[in-house]
Amino acid sequence: MENAGDIIFLIFVSTLLFLTLALLVVVFVVLYQKRFVQQKQIIQEQETIYRQRLLESVMETQEEERQRIARNVHDDVGTLLNVAKMQLGSIRSADEHQHEKLGQLGQHLQESIDQLRAIARSLSPPVLDKLGLFKALEDLAGRTKVTGAVKVNFSGEEGNAVNRELANHLFRMIQEVFTNTLKYASPTSIQLQYESDDEGIGILFRHDGNGLIQEEVKNISDSGKAFGLDSVLSRGLVSNTRVMFGKDEEGYFVEFQHPYI
Incomplete structure (x- = not known):
């Protein structure tokens, strides 16, 4: 046992x-x-x-x-x-x-x-250094309007001051979107709306021509064939800015929102 x-x-x-x-x-x-x-x-x-x-x-x-x-x-x-x-x-x-x-x-x-x-x-642009982002965008819209090739409407209030680095990124992105739109989209009118408050900055670029939505932008960027778009997306990443390409009943738009929450 x-x-x-x-x-x-x-x-x-x-x-x-x-x-x-x-x-x-x-x-x-x-x-x-x-x-x-x-x-x-x-x-x-x-x-x-x-x-x-x-x-x-x-x-x-x-x-x-x-x-x-x-x-x-x-x-x-x-x-x-x-x-x-x-x-x-x-x-x-x-x-x-x-x-x-x-x-x-x-x-x-x-x-x-x-x-x-x-x-x-x-x-x-000297106006960007001297007077800031709002005035630089107003100047960009005005110079585009003067060409007579397209109607341009700029609206908004200046709001809070924007630091030099962020202002440069936002201006370059919108400048690139302006250039691409005029070159490829054949618009008859462009609207640029600017908003700034304590929570951040919102800029809406809208036009009535041909355009791209977010998925198409991603596909083109992934193909490596769109340096201009890559520049916009890269600046958005570096500056913590959400860049959204889309379309609604009023046409195509590109929305910039900083900070990206």
Whole structure:
């Protein structure tokens, strides 16, 4: 009987040890998987932070290059053209026989000067630095309207001041949307609405031409064939701004909301 009891006791102890060992193995596997998931999540977060910092660095470099080119266009090339125009004026007064041809040449020079100024303003709009985002968007809408190619309506109130970095991202995104819309959408009218309060900034760009919805934008962006759209989406990511492409009964729109909640 004692031997039978000893055997039962040994079986019980062995079973208990086996179950304990099995439980330890299960706990180890669970903890390992949990740790693996946590490490994977940390790596993904670090990669996201790295990509975002890389985007910020690239965009900062691009902006500095824009400003440098704008200064060179305005200061160097613009000065040379103005000097050429002045010299042309003195030649024109001295030679009446070539008056008409020189007059045409002077007109072409003035057009070149005006175009260079427009390029410099587009690369680094002075109104953005001097007067802020609201006035810069108002100026952008006004300059588009002056071309006569499309009706443009800008509405809203300035509200709270916007820091320089965010203002630059928002302005560049809307400038790109303006450019793409005029180039590809064939609109007859554009509406730009601006709202700013303590909770954030909301900007609505609406037009009556052809357009894209969010899914189409994502597909085009994933294909790598739309640098302009990629620029808009990248700036939205870097500046924590929600960028939504859509369509309703009034037509196509692009909505910008900062911060992205």
